[in-house]
Amino acid sequence: MNIFIYNGTFEGFLTAIFDAYEMKIVPDKIIPSETEYSLFPDNYYNIQPDKEKSDRVWNGLKKKISENTCKMIYTVFLSESAMEKQLYDFICKIFDTPYNIESNMGDANILNLRNMERKVHKEAVRMIEFIRFQKMADNIFFASISPAYDVIPLLIKHFEARFTDQKWIIYDLKRDYGIFYNLKETVQMTIPNLRVSHNSGQVSDEAKDIDENLFQSLWQDYFDSINIKERKNPKLQRQFMPARYWKFMPEKNRLR
Amino acid sequence: MEIAEKVKILSASAKYDVSCSSSGSNRPNTKGGLGNAVYAGICHSFTDDGRCIALLKTLLTNNCIYDCAYCINRKSNDIKRAAFTVKEIVDLTINFYRRNYIEGLFLSSGVMRNPDFTMQQLAQVAKELRTIHRFNGYIHLKAIPGASEESIRNAGFYADRLSVNIEIPSEQNLQKLAPEKNFKGILQPMNYLKTNILENKEDRRKFHKTPMFVPAGQSTQLIIGATPDSDLQILSLASGLYSGQNLKRVYYSAYLHVNTLESRLPALPEPPKVRENRLYQADWLLRLYGFGLNEIIDETHPNLDISVDPKLGFALRNPQLFPIDVNKADYEMIVRVPGIGIRSAKLIVLSRKFGKLGFEQLKKMGVVLKRAKYFIRCNELSANNIKDINPFQIRKELMSTTVLKRHADELQLKLF
Numbered sequence: 001m002n003i004f005i006y007n008g009t010f011e012g013f014l015t016a017i018f019d020a021y022e023m024k025i026v027p028d029k030i031i032p033s034e035t036e037y038s039l040f041p042d043n044y045y046n047i048q049p050d051k052e053k054s055d056r057v058w059n060g061l062k063k064k065i066s067e068n069t070c071k072m073i074y075t076v077f078l079s080e081s082a083m084e085k086q087l088y089d090f091i092c093k094i095f096d097t098p099y100n101i102e103s104n105m106g107d108a109n110i111l112n113l114r115n116m117e118r119k120v121h122k123e124a125v126r127m128i129e130f131i132r133f134q135k136m137a138d139n140i141f142f143a144s145i146s147p148a149y150d151v152i153p154l155l156i157k158h159f160e161a162r163f164t165d166q167k168w169i170i171y172d173l174k175r176d177y178g179i180f181y182n183l184k185e186t187v188q189m190t191i192p193n194l195r196v197s198h199n200s201g202q203v204s205d206e207a208k209d210i211d212e213n214l215f216q217s218l219w220q221d222y223f224d225s226i227n228i229k230e231r232k233n234p235k236l237q238r239q240f241m242p243a244r245y246w247k248f249m250p251e252k253n254r255l256r
Numbered sequence: 257m258e259i260a261e262k263v264k265i266l267s268a269s270a271k272y273d274v275s276c277s278s279s280g281s282n283r284p285n286t287k288g289g290l291g292n293a294v295y296a297g298i299c300h301s302f303t304d305d306g307r308c309i310a311l312l313k314t315l316l317t318n319n320c321i322y323d324c325a326y327c328i329n330r331k332s333n334d335i336k337r338a339a340f341t342v343k344e345i346v347d348l349t350i351n352f353y354r355r356n357y358i359e360g361l362f363l364s365s366g367v368m369r370n371p372d373f374t375m376q377q378l379a380q381v382a383k384e385l386r387t388i389h390r391f392n393g394y395i396h397l398k399a400i401p402g403a404s405e406e407s408i409r410n411a412g413f414y415a416d417r418l419s420v421n422i423e424i425p426s427e428q429n430l431q432k433l434a435p436e437k438n439f440k441g442i443l444q445p446m447n448y449l450k451t452n453i454l455e456n457k458e459d460r461r462k463f464h465k466t467p468m469f470v471p472a473g474q475s476t477q478l479i480i481g482a483t484p485d486s487d488l489q490i491l492s493l494a495s496g497l498y499s500g501q502n503l504k505r506v507y508y509s510a511y512l513h514v515n516t517l518e519s520r521l522p523a524l525p526e527p528p529k530v531r532e533n534r535l536y537q538a539d540w541l542l543r544l545y546g547f548g549l550n551e552i553i554d555e556t557h558p559n560l561d562i563s564v565d566p567k568l569g570f571a572l573r574n575p576q577l578f579p580i581d582v583n584k585a586d587y588e589m590i591v592r593v594p595g596i597g598i599r600s601a602k603l604i605v606l607s608r609k610f611g612k613l614g615f616e617q618l619k620k621m622g623v624v625l626k627r628a629k630y631f632i633r634c635n636e637l638s639a640n641n642i643k644d645i646n647p648f649q650i651r652k653e654l655m656s657t658t659v660l661k662r663h664a665d666e667l668q669l670k671l672f
Contacts, residue, residue, distance in 0.1 A: 143356070221263045226303055
């Protein structure tokens with residue numbers, strides 16, 4: 001088997017595709033470096049990420065398919081669900097077919113990618129819905145998240161457009177990195193020794209703005225009062241807001 | 257009174273207004289401003305009853321000079337009364353918004369002094385949010401029937417959506433239950449808003465700097481099951497409001513017997529939620545699927561079939577139209593098949609030009625074959641379709657038993 005190992009970045013992945021074309025080798029698997037691989041006699045190719053090569057692949061794609069489908073490729077990549085080989089097959093198909101095949105959902109490969117895109121997109125939408133910021137003493141608004149897919153890159157545009165006059169951090173506790181908007185731009189960062197409760201996503205009381213707990217409790221009061229008891233429907237509630245998001249939401253997690 | 261107490265009283269007083277949507281407006285953020293509105297709307301939480309929370313929905317005050325039989329806040333009720341100051345409500349909105357709890361504010365109120373005064377108070381809150389705090393999030397205000405056109409117009413330049421609730425679907429029943437209200441009074445602000453929204457759209461096309469006027473349009477609410485009005489009456493009213501008043505949404509609210517001593521209203525043991533759900537489904541078909549009212553409901557069957565959804569009901573009443581060939585039929589017909597939604601209908605039309613589609617592919621596209629299989633033909637031969645099986649048989653197989661049981665529970669006490 002031909003196994004391509006790349007560094008886990010999108011740039012690295014696109015470089016792997018470039019190299020596959022250049023070396024005329026069809027990879028059986030394309031895996032990020034942290035994946036453990038077996039000891040069977042396989043051919044391993046270590047891909048060195050290369051901006052120029054990845055740009056050539058990306059620009060080539062942009063010429064062949066719509067912006068929407070380019071975005072789909074990136075979104076599926078963020079799923080971290082070993083979809084690289086399927087993406088590779090799709091990209092080969094795009095380059096090798098003289099006409100445009102991007103909307104052929106009759107093709108199982110393409111439909112699979114579309115369905116995965118939908119899942120990742122949905123996770124990003126749920127972050128946009130359910131992220132809860134805490135105001136900290138230094139006036140930065142901080143939110144903990146732990147999404148199923150690596151969706152942070154899909155959140156930047158929305159929150160940059162919305163909260164332009166406040167500094168904010170969205171931090172992925174699972175992947176231990178976050179984004180910080182400093183009133184000018186959004187930068188990626190990792191905070192060493194971050195002191196955040198993994199059960200509630202809350203920063204310590206000392207780090208909070210003095211009114212933070214008051215507004216959380218007012219929000220809880222509102223959440224309780226707006227509910228109609230006679231219409232109780234927990235199944236519907238979970239359908240729209242699955243329980244795995246609850247721990248970082250003050251209205252559903254009253255541990256504080 | 258403490259702010260927490262006010263939040264509890266005034267949001268509980270607002271909870272029977274079911275609308276909480278934040279859609280229809282794409283108000284952009286401004287330089288140095290706070291927030292924006294997203295056209296599709298965003299829900300930020302879901303209450304234990306499964307309803308979306310998109311907005312801070314509250315009354316300015318639950319003091320009211322009116323005495324409507326169905327309303328928890330009517331003046332003859334002995335309940336705790338409270339009122340927010342403008343500053344309190346503005347602070348709450350801004351602080352909730354900055355924490356990503358909400359998309360904005362939905363402000364309603366009991367009628368204080370007179371309708372015009374009340375309308376001015378609501379507009380004042382919106383004005384402060386927009387001008388002093390440069391807030392560009394979503395604002396939904398109630399348009400109060402009886403307020404002057406000037407006050408309503410003023411509110412419309414700050415709000416994204418205005419709504420007037422009709423509540424009772426027929427004039428004579430409304431008169432009985434809400435003596436201070438009538439259809440004419442309710443339709444007046446609606447018509448006024450409609451004309452002004454249209455004019456504003458036209459102006460905005462011509463002059464770039466024209467301020468937005470109610471960009472997300474109007475909505476209303478109808479109470480279901482409080483009066484003997486039939487589904488036909490309700491849906492005719494709704495479809496008239498969509499075409500005549502250009503309403504964006506009509507909300508249906510299953511009647512809840514809040515004023516237990518009120519003898520003019522029925523003592524339903526449970527709100528008629530199944531009926532409410534069927535009405536929403538019918539409403540969807542009217543607005544998004546291109547159905548005509550007479551395809552869904554008519555004089556001979558003035559109420560929707562509780563046991564099957566209205567689209568399935570349509571297909572069963574019209575077996576001559578089916579089965580259709582998904583590889584050939586028009587989009588309009590594909591979307592009429594039970595079990596095929598708008599998304600999968602679009603995928604089918606996009607994909608079939610590359611090759612014929614089979615059942616397995618349809619399934620992966622999200623088609624619910626359990627329902628659709630009776631009404632479609634595709635590349636493969638299907639065993640049993642509506643040509644071979646009697647519609648009554650299909651109905652029996654697809655009937656929702658859980659829904660039927662729930663509906664029976666809702667009706668039970670009513671019969672005794």
